[in-house]
Amino acid sequence: MTQAIENSINERAQHFLKVLIERYIRDGQPVGSRTLARDAGMELSPATVRNIMSDLEELGFVASPHTSAGRIPTVPGYRLFVDSLISLKPLAELEINLAKEQLGGEGGSLTVVEAASKLLSNLTHMAGVVMVPNRDIVVVKQIEFVALSETRVLTVLVTSKGEVLNRVIETSRRFRASELEEAGRYLTHHFGGQNLEEMRRRVVREMEEARHSMNTLMAKMLEMADAAIRREERSDYVMAGQTNLMDFDELAQMDRLRQLFTAFTEKQEILHLLDRSMRADGIQIFIGEESGYDTLETCSVITAPYQVNDQVVGVLGVIGPTRMAYDRVIPIVDITAKLLGAALKSL
Amino acid sequence: MTQAIENSINERAQHFLKVLIERYIRDGQPVGSRTLARDAGMELSPATVRNIMSDLEELGFVASPHTSAGRIPTVPGYRLFVDSLISLKPLAELEINLAKEQLGGEGGSLTVVEAASKLLSNLTHMAGVVMVPNRDIVVVKQIEFVALSETRVLTVLVTSKGEVLNRVIETSRRFRASELEEAGRYLTHHFGGQNLEEMRRRVVREMEEARHSMNTLMAKMLEMADAAIRREERSDYVMAGQTNLMDFDELAQMDRLRQLFTAFTEKQEILHLLDRSMRADGIQIFIGEESGYDTLETCSVITAPYQVNDQVVGVLGVIGPTRMAYDRVIPIVDITAKLLGAALKSL
DNA sequence: CCTTAGCACTCGGCGCTATCGACTGCTAAT
């Protein structure tokens, strides 16, 4: 289908579309036929360009804000651009080194995920976001129980990523330290190496069995483990540089901006989007309305999954105005994903 | 000093200042002599009011944006208002019940601190903020070490609030499980019941001693405990309703707004302010420039410490434009602080 | 048939002007 459209538009028109979009991304103003004729590098008069523009408009790749203004790209225009016209700009040596440095060393108290998020926002001057691995991926390494008081037990789940999930649980009966210890050993042995999802399923099943066999200790322990898992059920993300978005004219209207920032704190919509693009492989680009969320109407989102040992463990990306320097941002997202994967592996 | 100024301004003028501020807070527009004469309820002509206004302006309590506009309150004007003129509006029964409800039950997955923050922002339509207890106050209850791998040990610090601070630490040598266990028991016995600050000091001292006595195990354990404490060195806050601030005209300029939101994510300035007001007792009000931070120039901050068992454990508050309904917000902050204290006690 | 010059037309942006309305400050009378 896209093929059909692409065919219906000749080489020259595509070239003009490309130049137009590049120019618009730079200046942010509608591009007129005169400017375009000059920029395109072909010896064509503005009048001819006007005819081409008319065709492009007919096909829906460009539009004009009003009769006597130049043309600006539409969403399908951007789409065609990023899919087949764009020439990506490789990162400068300097930038790559900077990136490696920031993700490599134990950058102060920042986690590597936070560092990646900041890195994205710094390099792009937009908002950077990194989704942290969720329970489908996180593998349980160890389970411990620690008695806090007569009726309160702390459940500690240690994951393969060195993260620690903990939860305080009220219990109806009192446990001896040795009981807790044994339970921890048992569960670690039993569930170690499974991801949270698998573990959750097994725990539920065994809870059933334990109930029948009237093994109170084990039933209670399973219940506690279950509670600790539930807490981490939903995945989460780390964001940086939101305020960068305030500098873009296209987001200067308060209501838009407010919607956007509300979405950032509510998190669900963004999470859905990130989740979707984790399942797909490779770089994903959502331009304006394509994402399907009203709040992102005037924004584009560029994402890339990152992997450790050939397994996708999360996704990161950048959020900015539809009019963004795709040629620069795409490589940035791409490389950051690779570097983050490498950094995580080395942990 | 304040007394002197207050004396220099007679009862009637104060009344007019009060009415002016109330009116300005409602409408957001400069108040003219005609309106004020009507609102004040005294049988005085606009001309007389103008004379009074002139006096108030001379004293610096009001100012006019330009020659032919009415008057608006200055920071000293607001100060006098909140200090001695204001008539606080008690919360409606309904609102109090709502508040109790939201802070009482285990509101879903929200911590009570998050709930309080949201409550503040909902009731005031501004930004709510709750600072969580820091290491001066948090008391250590228990210390545990869990071996993760040959060279990595998880340090778990359990606090009196049921919070769990943990940190993964690289070690140079390998420990047996029994060693870790014993170390945990020893440290718990030794440092349990102390707050983080005390504990930190002792740990540092004992680290010195241990080094001399060449007790490697103990030295290493102390070092790990120290690392875990350091991580929690800085206090933190939870914020809600930041986006509410986008609706206020006085914050509609992007650069202001950006500064403000940057301050929210950077956190230090806000933390300083909150920290200051935790040391003071009772409700604190910072009007505009009074806070001492440029970013809060057009904002006011109202804070109240909250306590558990007669000991102040944290502080909460509201951030909004200088022109806010102080008469409503002050009681809201006050009551929320009390309710949060109560809610924490019941945990 | 594609390209191009020419031309009429559109429309946003800018600056200028006039008007209106809400105030003030001052003065003089009560």
Place this chain on the structure above:
DNA sequence: ATTAGCAGTCGATAGCGCCGAGTGCTAAGG
């Protein structure tokens, strides 16, 4: 001390004309 009256200030709004950028269309030329 209070007040009416009055001149004056200033922001906000609307109207007007002009400029410039850019378009679409038409007709002529390669």
